[in-house]
Amino acid sequence: MADQTSDDLRTTPLHALHEKLGGKMVPFAGYEMPVQFEGVMPEHLWTRAHAGLFDVSHMGPCFLFLKDGLGEEGAHEKISAEIEKLVPSSIATLKPGQGRLTVLLNEDGGILDDLIITRMPDENLQGMLYIVVNGAVKQQDWALMREKLGDTCQLQTADDRILVALQGPEAEAVLTPHFPEAADLTFMRCAYIQKEGERYMVSRCGYTGEDGFELLLPDNETGLGIVDALLADERVKPIGLGARDSLRLEAGLCLYGHDMDATRTPIEADLKWLIQKSRRERADFPGAEKILGQIANGPAEKRVGIRPLERAPAREGTEIHLNGEKVGMVTSGGFGPSVDGPVAMGYIRADLTEPGTPVQLLVRGKERAGEVAALPFVKPNYKR
């Protein structure tokens, strides 16, 4: 149970706070991050019932903007045309302040990362996109953007700031005294708030299946003060990465590097909905031929939910069998505290994706009963 050496790890602006709050620190995505405070189970259940505060400053927030013509007529269309070279979603059709989940693709249609791209709400910031990529691959993502996007664009990274997620049914009530604008936001909408020389991005999103917000705050006394004030609210507890993982698994959300990677297309990952009709018709994204072929003919394998029917969790790497034959693999699995039982997801042969299909899960060499399950395991609580 000895921890890895933490010599080469980066820390977030909230590191001292985590230690003060008794967080158990572990290496994650090149950072030393809290895996838990009170315990994964109570933190998970607290977030579903109240509000949990997650430090996600290790992730990769950034701004992509036009070097010239910011705020001018057609600026959003120009910046969209650039980023749409890398993603299959329609960015041009986003309304001001609207965000969209999408994926970076390689030439084979494989997923390089998942990310949220948001059109800035302010009129004078049209031509600017707010993008959040995964922490573990942020340097590659940014290198790719700098390489593939035209000279008209500039990328400004913002991973030196505080990025926190406030998640749970009481998140709105907790946040509105500090940011009244938050109450007006619906799911995947953002506000850009300038106050006393500071700038804040408040986005109504998250990765837990709960209603909630992500806040990009300055790394200074003001930013730390907001985090302290949120934590001082009795409805809020600090939550570690352990519960973040069990929450997103119950919500049926993919974790990059596990449930999707460069060998999987969005169609195999059951993310067809990311690709709007206009992009399918234009067929102008990386790997379009393969992806459109899979839309037309179906992929060989597809991501599904897996429900172990016994109490033993089926973790990542567990083989999925049918009558002694391997038909799939678990890519994320564990115990779902809100479901009160083991939950998993993975890839399975395309003809077996119907929920209720019985399978066997090879847990430590022993076949255990399971079935294909509909995702998510817990109904999302987003404010539409």
Place this chain on the structure above:
Amino acid sequence: MTQSFTQQITFYTEDHEWVTVHGDLATVGITRYAADQLGDVVFVETPEVGKVVKKGDEMAVVESVKAASDVYAPLSGEIIDANGKLADAPETVNEHAESEGWFCVIKFSNGAETEGLMDKDAYYEFCKGQS
């Protein structure tokens, strides 16, 4: 088999198992320290009765919300009993790690193997070095 927990735990291992020796039988579990480190235990796979294990073999698995952890045989011998209660109440490991949360009983074949194990004081010192 009826377990009596009035007995003092006799030995501890560096893998955080406890061992209580009674004659040529040894009751085995994981320590309170280990249970606290694991967090909420959600599943325990106890060894099958009749299985013969060698010291250091992966003998059982304890799963928390976070991860699966192996439990190793502290002594060589035959498994003659396993704690059936853990199948339905894995949380017993968190609540009573060093008594009702026992995993199995080994009929051990080589008493000399106990020489490498720690006593209580040595184990407490060992845990201090871990944190």
